[in-house]
Amino acid sequence: MCLAIPGKIIQITQQEKDNRLGKVNFAGVVKVVNLTYVPQADVGDYVTVHVGFALNVMDQHDAELVISHLNSVSEQNEAKLDKVRQRIQKRSGRS
Template sequence: MCLAIPGKIVSIEGENPLEKKGKVSFGGVLKEVSLAYTPDARIGNYVVVHVGFALNVIDEEEAQKTLTILNQVL
């Protein structure tokens, strides 16, 4: 089973959309992820991340709902 986890973008590097990367916070743990699939993502946005790639931007409410469910399961 594969999971995509929501995280909050805290910084962005790069201008080329295919090489753009962001530091994303997952409950305080920072990971560098590719933003190639989410070129409109901005600092402060929540993104759903799977294997190092941000797949889409979601709103904070949806991110919190997902994190609550994951905490209950894990």
């Protein structure tokens, strides 16, 4: 039940402080999503959505770094992946 899916905000449709809404594109399926918990999210951002609510703005830089590594993983080893992770964590202040 705790599954949440990332989607891209394509339009902010309502800016009320307690009821911020926007249209979010999930690989072609567009749904209205409640964005009240992510006031910083804007058009172009990816948000993680669960039962109609965005729970966070995805750290795209982090995601892209891991993806770029995954794509070249056949030439790399786990230690290098760890280094990437450590760099990401230092940069984002996350441990």
